[in-house]
Amino acid sequence: PLYSKIIGTGSFLPNAAVGNDELAARLAKDNVETSDTWIRERTGITQRYIASPEQTASELGAHAARAALEMAGITADRVDLIIVATSTPDSTFPSTACLLQAKIGADHAAAFDVMAVCSGFVYALTTADAMIKSGQTQTVLVVGAEVFSRLMDWKDRTTCVLFGDGAGAVVLQASDEPGVLANRLHANGKLAHILTAEGSINGGSVVGDPFLRMDGQAVFKQAVSVLGDVAKEVLAAANLTADDVDWLIPHQANVRILQATAKRLGVSMDKVITTVHLHGNTSAASVPLALDVAVRDGRVKKGQVILLQGVGGGFTWGANLVRF
Numbered sequence: 001p002l003y004s005k006i007i008g009t010g011s012f013l014p015n016a017a018v019g020n021d022e023l024a025a026r027l028a029k030d031n032v033e034t035s036d037t038w039i040r041e042r043t044g045i046t047q048r049y050i051a052s053p054e055q056t057a058s059e060l061g062a063h064a065a066r067a068a069l070e071m072a073g074i075t076a077d078r079v080d081l082i083i084v085a086t087s088t089p090d091s092t093f094p095s096t097a098c099l100l101q102a103k104i105g106a107d108h109a110a111a112f113d114v115m116a117v118c119s120g121f122v123y124a125l126t127t128a129d130a131m132i133k134s135g136q137t138q139t140v141l142v143v144g145a146e147v148f149s150r151l152m153d154w155k156d157r158t159t160c161v162l163f164g165d166g167a168g169a170v171v172l173q174a175s176d177e178p179g180v181l182a183n184r185l186h187a188n189g190k191l192a193h194i195l196t197a198e199g200s201i202n203g204g205s206v207v208g209d210p211f212l213r214m215d216g217q218a219v220f221k222q223a224v225s226v227l228g229d230v231a232k233e234v235l236a237a238a239n240l241t242a243d244d245v246d247w248l249i250p251h252q253a254n255v256r257i258l259q260a261t262a263k264r265l266g267v268s269m270d271k272v273i274t275t276v277h278l279h280g281n282t283s284a285a286s287v288p289l290a291l292d293v294a295v296r297d298g299r300v301k302k303g304q305v306i307l308l309q310g311v312g313g314g315f316t317w318g319a320n321l322v323r324f
C-alpha cells in the first residue's frame with residue numbers, strides 16, 4: 001500500500017468540567033485574582049478538565065486509545081506501533097507509550113514517545129505516516145495525552161487559567177487509497193525561552209523552575225505567523241488550495257489564535273473546528289481531541305479534506321493534510 005489512512009478516532013476528558021467561575025473561586029483562596037469575563041474575552045475558554053492525582057497521561061491516553069480502536073473495529077493485538085505525544089509523561093522512563101501499551105494489551109506493538117509540546121500530535125502523526133509508507137508498520141496507534149495541570153503554577157494567573165488535561169487518539173493504517181496527503185514539520189530552538197517548563201530531575205531533586213512559563217504575547221504573534229505559513233506549505237505540497245479544505249483543525253490554544261489563522265488563510269470560521277472554549281489548551285491532546293469531537297458529531301465525514309495544525313513550545317510547529 002502507498003498510503004496511510006485514519007480508520008478510527010477516540011478521546012477522553014477526566015472528571016467533571018471546571019468552569020471559569022469555579023476556577024476563579026479556587027484561585028481567590030490564594031489571593032489570585034481572575035474572572036470569567038477576563039478569561040473568556042482574552043482566550044474564549046469557558047471551562048477545562050483537570051485530572052485527579054492518580055490519573056496520568058498513560059491512563060487518559062489508554063481511554064482515548066480504546067475508543068479509537070473500537071471505532072476502527074480492531075482489537076489492540078492488531079496494533080504494531082504506538083506513538084504517544086506528550087510533554088507530561090508518567091515518568092522519566094519507561095515511556096508513556098510503553099505504559100499505555102500494557103494498559104490496553106497491545107502486546108505486539110513497538111512503543112515510544114514523541115515530545116514536541118503542543119505540536120506533538122502533528123509530529124507523531126507525521127512519524128506514523130512515514131513508518132507506514134516505508135513499509136515498516138501496518139497499524140499505528142497515535143495518541144496525544146497530557147496532564148498540563150501538573151505543570152501549572154496556580155499562583156500565576158497569566159498561565160494557570162489557559163490549560164486543561166485530556167487525551168485524543170487515532171488509528172492509522174496502511175491503505176491503497178489516500179489518506180495522509182502531506183506533512184510539514186518545523187522547529188526553532190532559538191525561541192525556546194518563550195514557552196518552557198525547564199525543571200529537570202538531578203541528584204534526587206527538581207533542578208530549575210518546575211512550572212510552565214510563557215511570554216504570552218510572543219507566543220501569540222509567533223503562533224499566528226507560523227500557522228499561516230505552514231498551512232500554505234502543506235497545501236502546496238499536495239497541490240491543493242485553502243478552498244479545498246473542508247475543515248481546519250488547529251491546535252486549540254486560544255480562540256483569538258484560531259480566528260487570526262483562519263483570516264490569514266481566507267478560511268471562514270464555519271470551517272474551523274473549535275473546542276478550546278470547552279477543553280482549554282490540552283497541548284498535544286488538543287488536535288486529536290478536536291478531531292474526535294467533530295467526527296463523532298458528524299461534521300467531519302469520510303472523503304473530506306482536513307488540515308491539522310500544531311504549534312507550541314520548542315518552538316515547534318507543523319501540519320498534516322489528510323483525506324479523512
Ligand code: ACO
Pocket residue numbers: 033034035038039042043118157158159161162195214216217219220223251252253254281283311312313
Ligand atoms: N485574569 C485577570 N487578569 C489577568 C489574567 C487573568 N487570568 N492574566 C493576565 N491578566 C492581566 C495582566 O496582569 C495584565 O494586567 P496589567 O495590564 O495590569 O499589567 C492584563 O491582564 C493584560 O495582560 P496581557 O498579557 O497583556 O494580556 P493579553 O491580551 O496579551 O492576553 C494571553 C494574554 C491570553 C496569554 C495572550 O497573550 C495569549 O493568548 N497568548 C497566546 C499564548 C497561548 O495561548 N499560549 C498557550 C500555550 S502556547 C501554545 O499552545 C501554542
